[in-house]
Amino acid sequence: MTRLFDDSALATVAHILAHGPLSRADTARDLELSPATLTRLVRPLMKSGMITEARSGVSKTGMGRPTQLLAVPPDQHAFIGVNLSGTMIHCVRTDTNAQILSREAVPVKSHDPDECLRQLCTVIRNQIGEGENPRLEGIGISLGGKINASNIKENRFLGWHDVDLHSLSDKIKSSSHPDIEFVNDVTGLTMLEQWFGLGRKCEDFVVTTIGAGIGNGMVHNLRAVRSPLSGLGTTSHIPLAGAHGVCQYGHVGCANGALTLPAVLSRAQAGRAITHRDSAPSSAEELIYLADRGDKSCRRAIMEFTENLAVYVQTVASAALVLDVVLDGEGVCLLESRWADNFDKHLKSYGRPDDPRIKVHRRSGSFDRWAQGAAVAAIVKWLIRAATSSIK
């Protein structure tokens, strides 16, 4: 199996976190380590409490007697994940497995960076105040666009250019002084899948998000692909065969003009406006409702979205050389509509007959998942720091 890290000790603790509880035999086999080497690697990690013997169980092979399984204890450390969009702040407090312990969501009051920072601080402090135990180890903050350390180079949803969030670290005071990690929102969501989602059973896949924008993340050989282009939305404006929408740059038939929720809603509104003056539909839910009530332009918008999304998925999966695609974001709910039943058919519209089939893994589109992704960025940073100091 491919390792999450080159360093054997880090790879061991990372593997146990993502796949545990695991027997020593399974851990050694998965990481291609000798039993003696595993014992040597695990000893300091157990001494520091990073790894514990969780419970009795048997090896994945079902062979041998029950043994003590190794785990990174999920409930002894806490993390905060925050997602900042153009309209909402979603904040979650999680355990070490990114499972949500508590949550809060509030509308963004202002796009002014200083006011936005103040509001972020208040929301984060509310979650810090949820309790001293378990110890808060880190805070992850995710938002769209290009991010360089704490500098937001560009975020079109907030209208930010070169906004530095470094002062946030000083403003958030707590007894534990946790680390703060800033991450692109799609990168965070890709890390959530890599560590605690599809990555548990699949080494190569693409994460596609459809909502106010289009996001694209890649995992190859179990590792999330890092690139200077991360967060730039490089697949947002690729041309899609058969698409007709127009994007903000005037492209005809690009992904942004065909798949983003504002683009899909505006196409339904345009048809409907000929006979109605209600500016509907204004949400994905209303689009589905009106389509079910007989509105032909709404039905057409959903069918067109479905066909275009199938072409997009084929295109990015083929270019990334993967067969598994995670679909997430608030626009994915349109696929639940009965007017989207042509998705699977169109998923192979440009493939050869004998090509292996692309497998699509649909997620809920919940904004809590974006916040969980931010928490994973904090969890990974803590894991590296704590494991490294354990083995020194």
Ligand SMILES: [Zn+2]
């Ligand atoms: Zn475009």
